[in-house]
Amino acid sequence: MKNHFIKQDKLNLFTKVIANKIQNGFVVVERNDKLPFTVLYKEGKKINHSLNFLICCATLGMWSLPWLYMTQVTAKDQKVLVAIDEEGVVFEEKCYLG
Template sequence: MKSKTNINNDNLIKFSSILKDKTNNGFIVLERNDKLPYAVLLKKKKKVDHLFNFWIFCATLGLWSIAWIYITQVSSKAKKILIAIDEDGNPFEEKCYMG
């Protein structure tokens, strides 16, 4: 049976690896607490080049409109997430309200 400090160290290593993966994907850490452990991460919104997308829209005779709408409405929005480890040592991720 593992000791409590061993379990905490394993959870902290797991938590740190998840944070490293997210920061490599473009998120920045807004708040971090290693005692609980949890972190709030933010991914800034991307700027959409509408002129470029319009040219692709014209070249594909309107088929690009579906991708263009998705890029504009979903992919380019800012995202804020909470990453934490629960009592059982399982990592979880939740979306935060951006109000």
């Protein structure tokens, strides 16, 4: 196994990406400084279905698409992996929740 040294500017970018995620409501679930990688988690937003139903009725069904989007996308929990790969590139990948 090759020993790769990570440059300071890549570590700064890695830290900045994690700080931005934390500022957007994510919390650190797991962190490893040797590899380095961090797993972040954000709980989905609660949807008020009764209010959305009333809005949907008032707009004659036009609100059904935004309501469906909120139900399928923003209400789900999110888990993200932020890491530095072997070439020193910072990447972000969605994790699947089981």
